[in-house]
Amino acid sequence: MGAEQRRVLVIGAGISGLSAAQVLREAGCVVQVIDKGRGPGGRVSTRRVVNGEALTSADAEWSFDHGAQYFTARDAAFQSAVESWHTSGVIAPWRGRLASFDSEGREPVDDTTIRWVGVPAMNRVARHLAQGLDVTCSRVVSSLHADAVTGRWTATLRDLTSTDVTDTSNGPWDAVIVTIPPPQALALLPATASMTSAVAAVPMEPCWSVLVAFPEHVKAAFDGAFVTSSPLGWVARNSSKPGRGHHDTWVLHASPEWSAAHVDDHADAVGPFLLNAFGDLLRVPMPRPSHLSAHRWRYARAAAPLHVRALTDAGLRLAVAGDWCAGNRVEGAWLSGREAATAITALL
Numbered sequence: 652m653g654a655e656q657r658r659v660l661v662i663g664a665g666i667s668g669l670s671a672a673q674v675l676r677e678a679g680c681v682v683q684v685i686d687k688g689r690g691p692g693g694r695v696s697t698r699r700v701v702n703g704e705a706l707t708s709a710d711a712e713w714s715f716d717h718g719a720q721y722f723t724a725r726d727a728a729f730q731s732a733v734e735s736w737h738t739s740g741v742i743a744p745w746r747g748r749l750a751s752f753d754s755e756g757r758e759p760v761d762d763t764t765i766r767w768v769g770v771p772a773m774n775r776v777a778r779h780l781a782q783g784l785d786v787t788c789s790r791v792v793s794s795l796h797a798d799a800v801t802g803r804w805t806a807t808l809r810d811l812t813s814t815d816v817t818d819t820s821n822g823p824w825d826a827v828i829v830t831i832p833p834p835q836a837l838a839l840l841p842a843t844a845s846m847t848s849a850v851a852a853v854p855m856e857p858c859w860s861v862l863v864a865f866p867e868h869v870k871a872a873f874d875g876a877f878v879t880s881s882p883l884g885w886v887a888r889n890s891s892k893p894g895r896g897h898h899d900t901w902v903l904h905a906s907p908e909w910s911a912a913h914v915d916d917h918a919d920a921v922g923p924f925l926l927n928a929f930g931d932l933l934r935v936p937m938p939r940p941s942h943l944s945a946h947r948w949r950y951a952r953a954a955a956p957l958h959v960r961a962l963t964d965a966g967l968r969l970a971v972a973g974d975w976c977a978g979n980r981v982e983g984a985w986l987s988g989r990e991a992a993t994a995i996t997a998l999l
């Protein structure tokens with residue numbers, strides 16, 4: 652296949668989709684990334700809030716990293732990318748004081764791990780990766796079809812910004828990389844794809860994330876804590892991360908068990924409940940929050956990731972990627988996307 656003919660569709664503009672698209676672009680492919688979200692990033696995401704209303708504008712009063720909290724880098728290729736992001740001012744190390752809480756009480760976490768965060772917010776990482784790529788947001792891919800004769804792919808897109816339910820056809824594409832969580836991927840993969848049963852075998856766990864702003868500084872001897880003896884699993888003073896402004900903002904994540912048991916609860920009930928759990932943890936009176944909301948991540952993390960970097964069906968020129976392939980973290984997502992793109996470029 653000639654270079655001018657290599658057209659690849661990437662579904663999902665999370666870290667894995669964006670890293671895949673970068674590799675494809677470097678290989679000379681025409682690539683389009685489609686995401687149903689309002690911007691790129693997926694679970695590396697930032698919620699901005701002004702006077703109680705979530706906004707996307709830059710003049711927000713509070714911002715919360717309500718998905719990924721930070722990331723680490725162990726793989727040499729990822730370390731090298733991380734260094735370049737650091738040099739460009741896209742990320743900085745978070746030097747927050749960490750602790751762990753269990754039924755015995757609180758212990759400081761004293762390690763040498765570098766924990767990176769986007770500056771001034773986590774979604775900066777995705778925006779940086781998306782630069783120079785053709786990324787179309789607010790479009791959901793509702794189906795995928797491979798032509799029986801040519802093998803070329805066509806996607807059906809629904810515009811989420813339009814009140815009309817009109818589907819449009821997008822393509823044809825020589826290959827497709829699907830980088831969305833397994834239950835959503837399964838709905839798009841053809842039943843004949845070789846990876847279908849592997850994808851079906853990866854259950855995803857939910858996570859409730861609570862966003863709290865306080866009018867005064869909450870007394871806590873830590874900036875982030877791993878919690879095992881509470882409905883909470885993780886709490887962090889969001890405003891202790893570099894560039895987050897001076898308001899005291901916190902992100903509280905429920906434990907996987909609590910989140911699964913309460914996945915269908917209403918956000919209005921979840922916020923106050925987990926805020927109380929936070930007060931119990933700190934054993935200090937909680938000031939009345941100036942903002943309190945809750946976000947449900949229905950597909951937060953894989954219960955058992957596959958530990959393969961990506962899955963490819965050479966005959967269909969189709970690959971799937973995501974953190975659930977390579978280990979539930981930003982680093983795994985980045986590596987997975989690159990692997991899928993490398994496999995696809997080798998096929999084209």
Ligand SMILES: Cc1cc2nc3c(=O)[nH]c(=O)nc-3n(C[C@H](O)[C@H](O)[C@H](O)COP(=O)(O)OP(=O)(O)OC[C@H]3O[C@@H](n4cnc5c(N)ncnc54)[C@H](O)[C@@H]3O)c2cc1C
Nearest residue numbers: 663665666667687693694719720721792973974980981984
């Ligand atoms: C609460 C929480 C805390 C976390 N904390 C950390 C942490 O501290 N450190 C760490 O390293 N990792 C953390 N993670 C994990 C990290 O966020 C993920 O590993 C990583 O962001 C996954 O990237 P991805 O590209 O594989 O998937 P995603 O980010 O989920 O991207 C998939 C994209 O596909 C889009 N999509 C889905 N279906 C369709 C469709 N049909 N059509 C179009 N678009 C579609 C979605 O909108 C989304 O943008 C956390 C995750 C959560 C939820």
